[in-house]
Amino acid sequence: MKRPDEIIDESRRHFIVSGALFVGFTLAAPRHARADEVIADEGAAIHVSQATEALAGSLKTNPLLDAWIRISPDGKVTVFTGKVELGTGVRTALLQVAAEELNMAPSLITFLTADTGASPDEGLTAGSHTIADSGTALLNAAAQVRGLLVSAAAGRFGVPAKSLVASDALILAPDGRSISYGDAVGLVDLHRNASATSPLKDPATFQVIGTSLPRVDIPSKVTGGISYVQDMQLPGMLHARIVMPPSYGATLVEVDEAAVTKLPGVVRIVRNGSLLAVVATGEWQAVVAQRALSNHSRWRAGRALPDPATVHRELKTLATQRIEIAAQHDAVAPATRTLSATYIKRYLLHGSIGPSCSVARFDDGTLTVWTHSQGVYPLRDALAEMLSMPKNKVRCIHTEGSGCYGHNGADDVAAHAALIACAMPGHPVRVQWMREQEHTWDHFTPAMVTEVHASLDATGHIVDWEYALWSSSHNERIVNAGRLTPATMLEKPFAPAPSVPMLQPEGGGDRNAIPLYTLPNMRVTNYFSPTMPLPTSAMRSLGAHTNIFSIESFVDELAHAAGIDPVQFRLMHMQDPRARDVIELAAKQFGWPRRDRTPGRGVGFAFGKYKNLMAYVAIAVEISVVRETGHVRLENAHVAVDAGQIVSPDGIRNQIQGGVVQSTSWTLYESLQYDTQRIRSFDWSSYPIMRFQSVPDSVDVHLIDRPGAPFLGAAEASMGPTAGALANALFDATSVRVREMPLAGDALRRLIDV
Missing domain, CATH: 3.30.365.10 (Aldehyde oxidase/xanthine dehydrogenase, molybdopterin binding domain)
Incomplete structure (x- = not known):
């Protein structure tokens, strides 16, 4: 070779x-x-x-x-x-x-x-x-x-x-x-x-x-070559744009098609129930026509949205399924101190950099769809159901998309492209959502509430642990036609499959809710809501981001209550030797505990094993805090990773670094804006993500390779530990425990000023 x-x-x-x-x-x-x-x-x-x-x-x-x-x-x-x-x-x-x-x-x-x-x-x-x-x-x-x-x-x-x-x-x-x-x-x-x-x-x-x-995918991406489905150009390709309802459940009453069909380049208006689209020969012509079509449409009002001020309280009434996922009861020394805490996570959106896009062509009874869906076979089955076509007459070909990490609009825009292509046989049809559609019609990651109570004995060991979480579905992936948003808007609409919880050991909202630490008395309960105030589905790491944030924040609180160094406290309660290895390696590489402390800076530590099945990750971070504004910046991090046999060292480093950056953005800055009428995060100013000036100076990843060991997935493994480490560093810098995400900004400034 x-x-x-x-x-x-x-x-x-x-x-x-x-x-x-x-x-x-x-x-x-x-x-x-x-x-x-x-x-x-x-x-x-x-x-x-x-x-x-x-x-x-x-x-x-x-x-x-x-x-x-x-x-x-x-x-x-x-x-x-x-x-x-x-x-x-x-x-x-x-x-x-x-x-x-x-x-x-x-x-x-x-x-x-x-x-x-x-x-x-x-x-x-x-x-x-x-x-x-x-x-x-x-x-x-x-x-x-x-x-x-x-x-x-x-x-x-x-x-x-x-x-x-x-x-x-x-x-x-x-x-x-x-x-x-x-x-x-x-x-x-x-x-x-x-x-x-x-x-x-x-x-x-x-x-x-x-x-x-x-x-193999990088050269064309850095040279401006054809890389994504958004870049596709087929002979005779037409461009379509969608007019989405102004709110969930709104229905189309009437539309003045004549005012739009006269516009330059317009080929056809496609309507089926409340599904409305315009097709043109050029992309910009389609955009102009879509705006005009939207202005000439009248809709019947849809349903109200939840009140963001009360949605976390309402989760406890909506959660009708109680699922005990862990229970253990052993005799231990008597408790000498008990702590409790509640943690809050708000709705987030995927924020895909490239709006969702698909290309479809219907010829001689066969439909071909180019899509950046994460599941071409489930999508194929749902499209066949929606179109009443045999599965073997529908082909879905994965084509990379610009931005994903979960269930964004990829499947929905593929359904749009399929419906329009079937209405215009023989023509490739390209459909791309507008930015405001990508944001406001996203499948958001759910709001969550977690509560934890734990007790320490006289030696500083945890003797009991009780953890509960409330969440709606983290997984509304495509299992039938009704899970495709366009299919619910047709004249004969399809109904979505019922929401069901994902079971352990993978878990959904309860992913990583069971700590890996040795806890002699433990109860962990998932309160699942089959109804959703807002449409939600999968985003990178599902519930692990919030659960590890909560668990690792609270472990730090217990360590401080016991007067024990947070890293040593974790090792006291950890028997898994591979977990101990990453904890010790991250601490060593970071230089824990830091002796040279700077005002306005803090350090934090956290650990997680993704899904308790995949890669082990321990992380130590240093942050800076501007007390006058509440701005928080991750300055540097050291991450230790055990993913079993390593295939590509750079590949794992890139995924861990990207996960640290993305989780930092979620944890410090991101929060969906909405009111009882509609989603208000429709662009990058109304949904700020981390900017380049806030990217850490360094994220050093230290790998433990285990040749011959099974491969362990690492792509999502740093999301939860990063959130926990940031919360702990924030306490170290400010002496304030912040338990509601996003951690930074005005809310933090007000807490610090108290």
């Missing part, structure tokens, strides 16, 4: 938006397979057969080897994943995994992501599952394919398989004979289920896994 710095040839996988690869093979499992288990990945129910439950990662649900790897007779290797690239660099990391076990340079592999006409169905790209599930599947599938090819070559040569060497799609014998992967695949049938065991390489021999390769 070539050196790692020689193995990326970007020209082989430059993204082409004007075409698509059709691969003729079946993804169907053997007919005797029986569905006995369901994996729920943030809303996409995926069945696992009894016959495949012992397989690795997503091989459980997609066991056929040729669903993942295809080799043509001329030796070309194509690798598939059902996951998608969201700007995390995971496409490069998955390519590395496959290349490692195929013993090939990545530049020799064509790598394709989620496409309902080609790739395996892996549900959603969400919950930091991609490397853990798809990466594990590719690791084992590639190893098994390599093993089958080598065994076939050994039979051809009449030599032991262990005497052969596979390298860059060529199998070499000791006597100089060779056979290509293309010729060897003719001797073996890859249309077979994977095995429970794989001839995996010794991690000590890895040449690609564990190296930081150039990301």
